[in-house]
Amino acid sequence: xxxxxxxxxxxxxxxxxxxxxxxxxxxxxxxxxxxxxxxxxxxxxxxxxxxxxxxxxxxxxxxxxxxxxxxxxxxxxxxxxxxxxxxxxxxxxxxxxxxxxxxxxxxxxxxxxxxxxxxxxxxxxxxxxxxxxxxxxxxxxxxxxxxxxxxxxxxxxxxxxxxxxxxxxxxxxxxxxxxxxxxxxxxxxxxxxxxxxxxxxxxxxxxxxxxxxxxxxxxxxxxxxxxxxxxxxxxxxxxxxxxxxxxxxxxxxxxxxxxxxxxxxxxxxxxxxxxxxxxxxxxxxxxxxxxxxxxxxxxxxxxxxxxxxxxxxxxxxxxxxxxxxxxxxxxxxxxxxxxxxxxxxxxxxxxxxxxxxxxxxxxxxxxxxxxxxxxxxxxxxxxxxxxxxxxxxxxxxxxxxxxxxxxxxxxxxxxxxxxxxxxxxxxxxxxxxxxxxx
Numbered sequence: 428x429x430x431x432x433x434x435x436x437x438x439x440x441x442x443x444x445x446x447x448x449x450x451x452x453x454x455x456x457x458x459x460x461x462x463x464x465x466x467x468x469x470x471x472x473x474x475x476x477x478x479x480x481x482x483x484x485x486x487x488x489x490x491x492x493x494x495x496x497x498x499x500x501x502x503x504x505x506x507x508x509x510x511x512x513x514x515x516x517x518x519x520x521x522x523x524x525x526x527x528x529x530x531x532x533x534x535x536x537x538x539x540x541x542x543x544x545x546x547x548x549x550x551x552x553x554x555x556x557x558x559x560x561x562x563x564x565x566x567x568x569x570x571x572x573x574x575x576x577x578x579x580x581x582x583x584x585x586x587x588x589x590x591x592x593x594x595x596x597x598x599x600x601x602x603x604x605x606x607x608x609x610x611x612x613x614x615x616x617x618x619x620x621x622x623x624x625x626x627x628x629x630x631x632x633x634x635x636x637x638x639x640x641x642x643x644x645x646x647x648x649x650x651x652x653x654x655x656x657x658x659x660x661x662x663x664x665x666x667x668x669x670x671x672x673x674x675x676x677x678x679x680x681x682x683x684x685x686x687x688x689x690x691x692x693x694x695x696x697x698x699x700x701x702x703x704x705x706x707x708x709x710x711x712x713x714x715x716x717x718x719x720x721x722x723x724x725x726x727x728x729x730x731x732x733x734x735x736x737x738x739x740x741x742x743x744x745x746x747x748x749x750x751x752x753x754x755x756x757x758x759x760x761x762x763x764x765x766x767x768x769x770x771x772x773x774x775x776x777x778x779x780x781x782x783x784x785x786x787x788x789x790x791x792x793x794x795x796x797x798x799x800x801x802x803x804x805x806x807x808x809x810x811x812x813x814x815x816x817x818x819x820x821x822x823x824x825x826x827x828x829x830x831x832x833x834x835x836x837x838x839x840x841x842x843x844x845x846x847x848x849x850x851x852x853x854x855x856x857x858x859x860x861x862x863x864x865x
Contacts, residue, residue, distance in 0.1 A: 429537070431457045432465035434490070435563070436483055437473025439570045439619050439655070439828075441504060444551055445471045446560040448503070448533045453561060455534055462493055467537050472504035474589060476757035480506060480513075487518060501525065501536050505589045507546055509761070527551065527590065549591035550575035556603055562611070565808050567845040568827055569613045573601050573639070574620035578629070579658070581685075582696045582763035583728065583756060586621055593621075593629045598639050605643055615651040615677075615806070617826070623654055624661020636661075640669050640676065653826060655681045659699045662707050671715050677823040680711065681721040687742045688735040691728050694767065701738075708746055719824035721750035726783060727776030728756045729767035736779050743786055749794060750830050751787045753780055788857075791831075795855035802865065805833055805850040807841050820850065831858035840864035 431452055435445035448469065449459065462468060468490050472483040483506050490500055503525035506514060511524060523536040528548025535545060552575055553559050562569050577586045578593040596604075608616050620626060627635020643652060654670075657680055670676050686692055687701045711718050724739060743751060755776040758765050803822040811817035811834055818835040825832060833850060835841065841848065841864060850862040 428456060428458050429466045430460040430464055431467045431469065431537070432460055432462050433469050433471065434462075434486060435471045436486060437471075437475065437479060437505065439617070440572050440575065440621075441471050441473060442563065443560070443570050443572045443619070444504070444527070444530055445469075446563055447551070447553065448530050449561045449563070450559055451531065451533050452537065457537065462490065463495060465494065465498055467499050467501060468494055469501045469503060469533070469536075472502055472506035474505035474508070474510055475585060476754075476759065478757070480510060484514075484517060487514075487521075491518070491520070499523070499537075501533075503527065503529070503533070507544075508549060508589050509585070511544075511546065549589065550594060552594055552596050553604065554596070554600060558607065562613075564827070565845060566612055567806050567808065568615035568617060569608050569611075570617045570619050571601065571604055571608065572596075572619050573623070574626050577621040578625065579622065579698070580696055582694060582767075583725070583759065585759050585761060588761055590621070593625055595620075595625075595627050595630050595632070595635065597630070598627075598632075598635075598642060601639060602642055606646065609646070609648055609650060614649070615653060615827075617653040617655055619655050622656060622658045622661065624657050624666070634663075634665065637663075637666055637669055644669075644673050644675065650675055651677050651823065653677045653679055655826065657682055659684060659697075659704050659707050662711070664710075667711065667714055677719075678715050678717050679719045679721070679824055679826065681826070682707070683723045685723065685725045686728065686731075686735075686739060688731070688738045691731060691735055694730065694764070695728065696763070708748075712746075719749045720746075721752075721826070721830065722748055723752040723754060724783065725754050725756055726779040727771040727773075729764060729771065730769040731756075731771055731779075740782065740786060743783065743790065747790045747794065749791075749824060751783070751790075752829070753783045753787075755780055791858055792855070795858075795860055798852045798860060799854060801852050803833070803850050803852060803862070804847050805835075805862070806845065807835055807848055807850075807864075808844055810838075820848070822850075831860070833860040833862050835862060835864060837863045 435442050473479040499522035501523045507524045524544035526546035528551045529545045530551045532545040574595040576591040576593050805820040805822050807820035811819045818838050819832045848864045851865045852862045854861040
């Protein structure tokens with residue numbers, strides 16, 4: 428039996444694609460193993476920004492360095508689409524390339540007798556009623572991709588070039604997959620797309636996400652639905668009503684804001700202004716009392732003066748959001764922003780990144796202090812990486828793999844992983860909370 432090893436890089440949408448390819452191969456009698464024993468090593472690459480491409484290239488190098496002599500390397504994912512020539516220039520011995528939408532051709536790749544490539548589709552959406560994935564996440568949660576690509580044209584973003592325009596799954600397909608995950612024992616289903624709030628627009632579906640959520644909420648089971656990522660222009664009063672209406676939708680939203688200065692927002696092509704962003708956040712905080720808000724912010728966009736950057740600092744000081752990811756502007760060929768004047772020096776970007784993180788760290792400390800003494804319903808998932816005396820868990824305000832965790836220090840009280848326990852918060856360590864099972 429031939430053995431395979433997958434390495435999935437980048438976003439959770441990539442991870443879903445990897446899980447589908449694993450299923451195709453396992454169904455065809457291939458066996459999963461580790462890197463050093465595999466006959467085929469498949470790297471699902473990321474190409475969103477320069478750092479992601481560098482990581483993909485470094486991982487491929489490590490694969491060649493550590494694989495067994497006759498093992499073949501296959502590269503799929505975003506880098507094969509618009510960065511194929513770069514890959515071919517660096518790596519002469521990659522056996523096969525697959526486009527980010529050519530998942531079903533993984534069988535062709537591993538059975539081919541000679542080097543080749545199939546790069547014809549930019550993105551992949553499941554459209555069949557069968558068990559189509561082998562989940563790689565922890566048993567209590569899984570990602571459900573409801574759309575691919577993006578029809579927005581943010582001036583700094585390569586996603587439309589890599590993945591194409593927005594393509595949504597039919598509602599019935601999403602409902603089928605959702606039920607399938609619940610039947611596998613998954614409790615937390617995380618809906619993902621480049622922008623969830625655009626879901627269904629390509630199908631001429633008005634308020635597609637709202638219709639989908641209403642349909643999912645008719646299922647008579649206990650579960651969590653988590654929403655990753657809602658662009659600010661798509662958060663409507665009626666969507667807030669739905670989130671508020673049912674406790675099975677986590678009071679957690681990820682809103683990639685990027686900036687709040689009106690001039691920069693306009694140059695980014697974000698479709699919203701500062702007033703709209705403030706209004707949305709104020710509304711969420713007012714109408715959903717225990718809402719947890721995550722965002723991403725970008726520093727160093729062209730023509731971000733010190734004054735414009737200070738607007739961003741004032742914004743996070745004012746709203747004190749729960750989770751903030753900060754990124755430096757990456758100047759990408761093929762985007763409008765690449766040609767913009769007044770590019771910012773890398774040293775200035777690094778300095779602004781540091782300042783934002785310093786302020787956010789103080790905000791997190793303040794919020795963590797507020798939670799001391801509170802009791803939270805927590806999924807306890809694993810031993811903490813730093814010590815087998817500590818366990819790691821999450822409450823509804825913490826998304827897996829991107830947010831901090833809760834460290835449980837009375838592990839003897841936990842009889843089973845991937846179950847919910849009532850935990851009293853007793854302290855914190857930097858970003859992570861500390862608690863005990865009660």
